[in-house]
Structure formats: structure tokens, C-alpha cells
Amino acid sequence: MKTPVTTEAPPPGRTGARRRALPWLVVVLWIAAIAVAGPLAGKLGDVQQDRAVDYLPAGADSTQVAEIRDALPGGEATELVVVYHRADGLTGADRETAAGQIARIARDHRLTGGDAPEGIPSRDGTTLMYPVASTAPGQDEDARTDFVAEVREVAEGGGGLDVEVGGPGALDADAQEVYGSLDGPLLYTTIAVVAVLLILIYRSPLLWLVPLVVAGVANTVSMAAAYGLNQLFDTPISGQSSGVMTILVFGAGTDYALLLVSRYREELRRHPLPYEAMLAAVRGCGPAVLASSGTVAAGLLCLLAADLNSSRGMGPVAAVGVVCALLAMMTLLPAILVLLGRRVFWPLVPRYGSAPKARRSLFTAMGSSAGRRPLTVLTGGAALLGALALGTLALPDGLKQEDSFIDRPESISAMKTLAAAFPERSAQPIVVIAPTDRADRALAEARDTEGVAAAERVRGDKEWTELSVTAEHPPQTAGETATIEALRDRLDGDLGSYVGGPSAQELDLGDTNARDRLVVIPLVLVSVLLILIALLRSLVAPLLLLTAVVAVWGASLGIGGLVFEPLFGVEGTDPGLPLLSFVFLVALGVDYGIFLMHRMREESLSGAEPRDAALTALRTTGGVVASAGLVLAATFAVLLNMPMVQLFELGFVIAVGVLLDTFLVRTYLVTSASVALGRRVWWPGPLSRPAPAGGRPVPVETTAAERPEREPVG
Structure with missing residues (x-):
């Protein structure tokens, strides 16, 4: 006979009133938070900066150039190149069309130099380029974008004449457009992916919606908090950092929801009232969730030590997302679930006093194989990860500007056309900022530098003068890089000049x-290690987890090296990929390791032998953590659909790394190592010492985890 569902009415008196009021109070407080956060969240896009200069390091030459140009009369110039091209050679009519259009642009806009610029023909007669620059837009991003759009509207081809507008200003405008278009598709795609996975996991028409709504609330609050960071501390906000924050809120937040709901379902079978069951669930999984989220946030905050603006800004922005997800999932989600009662699980309602259906777990079988031959499994897994890590040797070279978009915009197409038509010179100037009293000497030194085709004054004031230098080699080639380095060697020192521009920025x-990797990676390792030592009361277990996640990072990058160019046609590696993927994979990988090791420690404290503790921890956490890993990997995989190569590569490496950690490293390698090490895994803590004489370890079949075993969530 089935046990009927007991009444969910709270007992009379003050305790019952408090139990009724507390969930409603939590919901009301979050509604108030949304009312405040909503308008601020809508302003996040207004402070988002995605020009190349916004990603620059604080003390670099190119940063100094950008800042000084901003202060020159008219501010930083918006530089464009209008390209006219006909494959079989330009006609006289083509040249007249080009001259007329450029003259109209000069009439409609205040161009640098005043008059319409002269066209520069290619040697083969197929291409004519016009450098067009204006300081009129100033520092207003909308005005810059409008200027580019208006030039493109005038510069039109037809009848076999191709006209494209490129140059740094056009590239910035295209990047702004791409990043500005990410927010909607990124958010909707992430929601759709999480919704599908939650429906498959919970198999309930209502339950999946609750964590999704709570994650949406957390995302709104995190956007408002990120806007606050920008206003209060001038934290840089980029399209990349805001996109990753959204991914983390939904991915990590859903992970916390899965762990809480799984424990809540278990406790509903033990407690007659949802309030009591939720209280027990929060007490049971709360410490592990708090520790794991704290570890993720601490790892991300290590990016504050980076010199690169984009990396330094991503640290606190992403950490804010994790904290907001934690707060929402540990307060708002429990309150809503308690108010909805057991019926939220329909049709698989966990009844008080019932037991979950017994079935053999996949992770029981995995644990058995790891437990029988731990050293064999450990050696084989380590060899596999090492072999995959060798793929890093095949990673493509550094990502060039023209290869940074999945779908090539007009500015990149124009650069390609110029590179083919003008192989003997660069169509992208190198910018030199020299003290005005030494500008003549700097100009002479620049013209005398090897690799320089031409150099001229541009504009200036009493303090600084801008020089435009044309290299003999195409942009972002070894020859142009050598020219930039030679200019810096000759113009530094007594001349006090800075060398910048798009290629110098790259x-x-x-x-x-490269510098940030040397600083941030050790900082992440040390901070995470200290947190793990404090949490697990051991030195060996934290070192085991850290070694495992670092191996996952190397293997994930190696897989990227094997598939980026051959499979996806990606022709370069974002220089920030190794650092960002390391921070995320170490933080998130340790996150899952904490759930396993924390449960293993609980079993050991209850008296289980090391082997039994490891296998029970794997069996009882396997289903829920596997579901969490799938959700997190799927949310980062959303970035594969984004139009920027940087986001594509980051999403791929993290998604692959999370899957490796979930189904190989945590399941087999960490478990095998724990079985092989035995009590030594807890050294030098008290659990590393043998049990007292006469003490009887708790058999694996009767550990706390089996009273009753958690119902699988997958």
C-alpha cells in the first residue's frame, strides 16, 4: 500500500507562522531587488566598450598613443580606407566615380587635412584606395559608427566595381555591431539550451521552469551589479565579459539548482513538510555549494592581477555573476519550491516515507572498474590526457584582426583586398606620438628606420605631435612587426616617443x-589550493584535484589545436585563450571536485574505509554532478554559435574541458587515485591515520548516503 501524501499545512503557533512568512518574505525581497536592478541592468550595454584600444594593457606604448590621441585637438581620429576595386582593371569611369564620391564625403564631413584626399593606385591597376580620416566624431561611439555608416552609404559600386570601406575606424564599428548583436541571441540561446536540458533531467512539466526563472532573475541582478562596478570602480566592461557572465549565471546557477533540488527531493521522503525538507537540504548541500562557488569566485578575481584591460575587467564581472547565481539559487529557489510544495515534482512526486526506485547506477559500474584496478585506470587516463595535451603544439599562430570574425565583415574584406593589391606596402599606418619639441628629429629617425616606406606629420598641439608611418610590409606580418620594434628602439629614450596603431596594439x-599568464596562473593555483586545504583539511587531496584540473586544461587546449584549423577553419589562436581557459577550467573543475571530495570526506568521517568512501561518493554524487556538467558544458557551447573567433575558441575549450572533467577525470582518475592512496589522500589531517583498534568501519552498503540513496536526476 502506498504511503499517502501528508498534509503540508504548517503546525499552529509562532513556528508555523514563521514558516509561512519566511518564503514569502524572501520572494518579496527579490521582487524589490528586481525593481531596483532592472533599470540599471538595461544600462550595461551603454558602458560596454569593444574597440581594440579598450582591450589594451595599461602601460603599453599603444595604450599611451591611444590616450594621447584622444587628448589632441579633435580627439582621436576615426581613420578609414575607401577601396575601389575591379578585378580586370579600373576604367576611367571608375576613377571618376571614385573621385566624385570622395569629394562628396569631404564636403559632408570635416576630414583631417581639410581637402579631399588623393587616391593611391595599385601597380596592377585593379585597385584605388583613399585614406579618409576625421576627428569630428570625437569620443562619441555612436557618432563614430554614424560616420562610418554615412561614408559607406556614399561609397557605392556597381557594374563590376567593388567598393569597400575598411581601416581601423571601420573595424571598430563592425566589432561594435557584432558585439552589440550578441546580447539577445546569446541570452535566448542559453535559455533554450538550459530549458531543454532541465526538461530532460527533471521530466516534469513545471519543475524545469523554476530554476530557469530564478537564473533569469540572477542574470538581471548580475547585470545591474556589473554596471555598478563600472560606475563605482571604472571596471572595464566588454562584450566578451558580459557574455561570459551570462553564461556563468545560467550554467553555474543551474548547477547549484540541480544539487539543491536533488537533495530536496531526497529530504522530502524523510520529512513530512516541505519547509523542513528544504531546511535539511540547504544544510546538507549548502556548505559544498558555498565552498565551490567561493572557489570559482576567488579564481576569477585573480584576473584583477592581469595587466590586460579585458582580462582584468572579466575577473570581477564574472565573479559577480557567480555570486548572484549562488544567492538566487540558495534563497529565492528554496522559497519558491517550498511555496509550490510537492506538486512541483509532478508526475514523479516524492512522497513522505517512500523509497526511490532501486536501480543500478552507471556510476556504480564506473566506480567498480576504477576500484578494481586503480593504478591501471590512473596510468591509462593520465597517458590519454598527456597525449591530448600534445595537440597544443598544433595550435594555430596568433589570431590576426582579419581572422577574428566568423563571418567576414566589410572592413576585413577591404583589408584582404588591400593586402593583395598592395603587397609592397602597408595600407594600415603605424602611429607615432612624439613630443612636439622633438617631432622633427623623431620624423627623421622614423624615415631612416629599416622597413619604413614613408612617414609624415599629421597633427599636434604644444605638447605632442602625431606622425603617420607607412611600413613596407603588409599589416601583422613578421616584416611589419620587425619595423614596429625597430621604431620603438630608435624613438624611445631621448626622443620620448610612443609607437602605436592597430598592428602595434595586437x-x-x-x-x-604572455606576462599575465606568468602572474595570474600561479596566483590562481595558490589561492585555490589554500581554499581547498582549508575545506578538505588535507594537503594531498587538494594537490590531487589541482593536478587533475590542470591536466584537463592542457588536454582541452590540445583538442583545440587538433580541430581548430582542420575542422573549423579557424586560422589563428586568440592570445588570451590560454589564460582565460585556465582560470575558468581550474575554477569550474575544482568546483566539481569539491562535491566529490566533500562527500568522500563525509563518508570517511562516518567510519567508511577509504575505498568504500571513494566509491560511495562517486555513486551518490555521480548522477547530479554529471547532469550539472552537461548543463555547464552546453551553456559554454552556446559560444560556438557566436560570430567572434575569440568567443568560439573560449567556448569550445571550456565545454570540452568540463566534459573531460565530468566523465573522465572526476569519475575515473580522481576516484582511482583516491582508492590507490587510501587514507594518505587526507594527509596530514586526522583522517589519514588508521582507525582506532577495535573500531569497525561502516560498510559501504550501509553508509549515510544509502538512507535512502539519492534519486538520480538524469
């Missing part, structure tokens, strides 16, 4: 990313 980005 060079500085690569150099700074």
Missing part, C-alpha cells in the same frame, strides 16, 4: 597576455 596584446 603586438602589445600578445606580449601582455
Whole structure:
């Protein structure tokens, strides 16, 4: 006879009134938070900056150039190149069309130099380029974008004449358009992916919606908090950081929801009232969730030590997303679930006093194989990860500007056309900022530098003068890089000049990313290790987890090296990929390791032998953590559909890494290592010492986890 569902009415008196009031109070407080956060969240896009200069390191030459140009009369110039091209050679009519259009642009806009610029023909007669620059838009991003759009509206081809508008200003405008279009598709795609997975996991027409709504609330609050960081602390906000924050809120937040709901379902079978069951669930899984989210946030905050603006800004922004997800899932989600009662689980309602259907767990079988031959499994898994890590040797070279978009915009197409038509010179100037009293000497030194085709004054004030230098080699080639380095060597020191521009910016980005890796990676390792030592009361177990996640990072990058170019046609590696993927994979990988090791420690404290504790921890956490891993991997996989190569590569590496960690490293390698090490895994803590004489370990079949065993969530 089935046990009937007991009444869910709370007992009379103050305790019952408090139990009725507390969930409603939590919901009301979150509604108030949304009312405040909503308008602020809508302003996040207004402070988002995605020009190349906004990603630059604080102390680099190219950053100094950008800042000084902003302060020159008229501010930083918006530089464009209008390209006229006919494959079989330009006609006289083509040249007249080009001259007329450029003259109209000069009439409609205040161009640098005043008059319409002269066209520069290619040697083969197929291409004519016009450098067009204006300081009129100033620092207003909308005005810059409008200027580019208006030039493109005038510069039109037809009848076999191709007209494209490129240059740094057009590239910035295209990047702004791409990043500005990410928010909607990224959010909707993430919601759709999480919704489908939750429906499959919960098999309930209502339950899946609750964590999704709570994640949406957390995302709104996190956007408002990120806007607050920008206003209060001038934290840089980019399209990349805001997109990753959204992914983390839904991915990590859903993970916390899965763990809480799984424990709540279990406790509903033990407690007659949902309030009591939720209280027990929060007490049971809360410490592990708090520790794991704290570890993720601490790892992300290590990015504050980065010199690169984009990386330094992503740290606190992403950490805010994790904290908001934690707060929402541990307060608002429990309140809503208690108010909805057991019926939220329909049709699989967990009745008080019932037991879950007994079935053999996949993770029981996995644990058995790891437990029988732990050293064999450990050696084989380590060899596999090492072999995959060798794929990093095949990673494509540094990502060039023209390869940074999945779908090539007009500015990139124009750069390609110029590179083919003008192989003997660069169509993208190198910018030199020299003290005005030494500008003549700097100009002479620049013209005398090897690799320089031409150099001229542009504009200036009493303090600084801008020089435009044309290299003999195409942009972002080894020859142009050598020219930039030679200019810096000759113009530094007594001349006090700075060398910048788009190519110099890319060079500085690569150099700074290399420096940041040397600083941030050890900082992440040390901070995470200290947290794990405090949590697990051991030195060996934290080192085991850290070694495992670092191996996952290497293997994930290696898989990227094997497939980026051959399979996806990606022709370069974002220089920030190794650092960002390391921070996320270490933080998120340790996150899952905490759930396993924390449960293993609980079993050991209850008296279980090391082997039994490891296998029970795997069996009881396997289903819910596997579901969480699938959700997190799927949310980061959403980035594969984004139009920027940087986001594509980051999403791929993290998604692959999470899957490796969930189904190989945590399941087999960490469990095998724990079985092989035995009590030594808890050294030097008290659990590393043998049980007292006469003490009887708790058999694996009767541990706390089996009273009753958690119902699988998958």
C-alpha cells in the first residue's frame, strides 16, 4: 500500500507562522531587488566598450598613443580606407566615380587635412584606395559608427566595381555591431539550451521552469551589479565579459539548482513538510555549494592581477555573476519550491516515507572498474590526457584582426583586398606620438628606420605631435612587426616617443597576455589550493584535484589545436585563450571536485574505509554532478554559435574541458587515485591515520548516503 501524501499545512503557533512568512518574505525581497536592478541592468550595454584600444594593457606604448590621441585637438581620429576595386582593371569611369564620391564625403564631413584626399593606385591597376580620416566624431561611439555608416552609404559600386570601406575606424564599428548583436541571441540561446536540458533531467512539466526563472532573475541582478562596478570602480566592461557572465549565471546557477533540488527531493521522503525538507537540504548541500562557488569566485578575481584591460575587467564581472547565481539559487529557489510544495515534482512526486526506485547506477559500474584496478585506470587516463595535451603544439599562430570574425565583415574584406593589391606596402599606418619639441628629429629617425616606406606629420598641439608611418610590409606580418620594434628602439629614450596603431596594439596584446599568464596562473593555483586545504583539511587531496584540473586544461587546449584549423577553419589562436581557459577550467573543475571530495570526506568521517568512501561518493554524487556538467558544458557551447573567433575558441575549450572533467577525470582518475592512496589522500589531517583498534568501519552498503540513496536526476 502506498504511503499517502501528508498534509503540508504548517503546525499552529509562532513556528508555523514563521514558516509561512519566511518564503514569502524572501520572494518579496527579490521582487524589490528586481525593481531596483532592472533599470540599471538595461544600462550595461551603454558602458560596454569593444574597440581594440579598450582591450589594451595599461602601460603599453599603444595604450599611451591611444590616450594621447584622444587628448589632441579633435580627439582621436576615426581613420578609414575607401577601396575601389575591379578585378580586370579600373576604367576611367571608375576613377571618376571614385573621385566624385570622395569629394562628396569631404564636403559632408570635416576630414583631417581639410581637402579631399588623393587616391593611391595599385601597380596592377585593379585597385584605388583613399585614406579618409576625421576627428569630428570625437569620443562619441555612436557618432563614430554614424560616420562610418554615412561614408559607406556614399561609397557605392556597381557594374563590376567593388567598393569597400575598411581601416581601423571601420573595424571598430563592425566589432561594435557584432558585439552589440550578441546580447539577445546569446541570452535566448542559453535559455533554450538550459530549458531543454532541465526538461530532460527533471521530466516534469513545471519543475524545469523554476530554476530557469530564478537564473533569469540572477542574470538581471548580475547585470545591474556589473554596471555598478563600472560606475563605482571604472571596471572595464566588454562584450566578451558580459557574455561570459551570462553564461556563468545560467550554467553555474543551474548547477547549484540541480544539487539543491536533488537533495530536496531526497529530504522530502524523510520529512513530512516541505519547509523542513528544504531546511535539511540547504544544510546538507549548502556548505559544498558555498565552498565551490567561493572557489570559482576567488579564481576569477585573480584576473584583477592581469595587466590586460579585458582580462582584468572579466575577473570581477564574472565573479559577480557567480555570486548572484549562488544567492538566487540558495534563497529565492528554496522559497519558491517550498511555496509550490510537492506538486512541483509532478508526475514523479516524492512522497513522505517512500523509497526511490532501486536501480543500478552507471556510476556504480564506473566506480567498480576504477576500484578494481586503480593504478591501471590512473596510468591509462593520465597517458590519454598527456597525449591530448600534445595537440597544443598544433595550435594555430596568433589570431590576426582579419581572422577574428566568423563571418567576414566589410572592413576585413577591404583589408584582404588591400593586402593583395598592395603587397609592397602597408595600407594600415603605424602611429607615432612624439613630443612636439622633438617631432622633427623623431620624423627623421622614423624615415631612416629599416622597413619604413614613408612617414609624415599629421597633427599636434604644444605638447605632442602625431606622425603617420607607412611600413613596407603588409599589416601583422613578421616584416611589419620587425619595423614596429625597430621604431620603438630608435624613438624611445631621448626622443620620448610612443609607437602605436592597430598592428602595434595586437603586438602589445600578445606580449601582455604572455606576462599575465606568468602572474595570474600561479596566483590562481595558490589561492585555490589554500581554499581547498582549508575545506578538505588535507594537503594531498587538494594537490590531487589541482593536478587533475590542470591536466584537463592542457588536454582541452590540445583538442583545440587538433580541430581548430582542420575542422573549423579557424586560422589563428586568440592570445588570451590560454589564460582565460585556465582560470575558468581550474575554477569550474575544482568546483566539481569539491562535491566529490566533500562527500568522500563525509563518508570517511562516518567510519567508511577509504575505498568504500571513494566509491560511495562517486555513486551518490555521480548522477547530479554529471547532469550539472552537461548543463555547464552546453551553456559554454552556446559560444560556438557566436560570430567572434575569440568567443568560439573560449567556448569550445571550456565545454570540452568540463566534459573531460565530468566523465573522465572526476569519475575515473580522481576516484582511482583516491582508492590507490587510501587514507594518505587526507594527509596530514586526522583522517589519514588508521582507525582506532577495535573500531569497525561502516560498510559501504550501509553508509549515510544509502538512507535512502539519492534519486538520480538524469
